[in-house]
Ligand SMILES: Nc1ncnc2c1ncn2[C@@H]1O[C@H](COP(=O)(O)OP(=O)(O)OP(=O)(O)O)[C@@H](O)[C@H]1O
């Protein structure tokens with residue numbers, strides 16, 4: 001995956017959530033880190049075409065993502081920080097519904113690999129936070145997307161589920177799935193990511209390479 005940000009700015013009233021960010025990375029897994037309100041979720045939303053930049057351009061694999069959002073959406077799956085689930089349906093019904101929308105069946109193997117055991121008749125609104133998270137991850141992984149944009153995917157997961165999730169991602173990475181992940185779980189990300197993008201109050205602090213096979217330019 002090649003991801004280019006060219007002087008990208010995104011404002012909310014007076015706040016510059018992303019402030020003149022410029023970089024060019026070629027990598028299969030990019031981690032986005034920084035403290036609270038650093039702009040991580042905003043950066044991911046721009047890539048996922050949920051938000052449009054006020055200034056600048058984002059180019060993903062040679063495609064201007066504002067001009068050709070429909071092309072990007074075909075290839076990309078986005079897990080928001082607070083995932084949208086159908087609260088008044090069961091987990092299985094959510095999986096069935098999103099499978100229909102994404103035209104991709106879910107497999108028991110996927111559920112097992114994320115340590116998710118959907119519990120009978122319980123509605124999603126009554127599931128624990130971790131179970132909701134696991135369900136959202138299963139939905140995000142439906143249909144074998146080529147690019148994954150994941151906002152704090154392991155937040156709220158217990159240790160076993162976290163390990164299972166990171167190991168599942170490393171299998172996907174071997175299958176050439178590209179990933180951009182906002183996380184605070186740096187120890188795990190170091191095993192997976194080729195790059196770390198560090199943000200602070202909307203500004204790019206640095207891009208650090210963790211893998212000499214990947215390349216980048218900080219302009
Ligand atoms: N929809 C919005 N309306 C107004 N301000 C927003 C909106 N979204 C983000 N912001 C502001 O933009 C800044 C960056 O927010 P963002 O959610 O991108 O940070 P973050 O790095 O993901 O933080 P966290 O670690 O808490 O998830 C914050 O100051 C936030 O208040």
Ligand SMILES: [Mg+2]
Nearest residue numbers: 040041042081
């Ligand atoms: Mg966030």
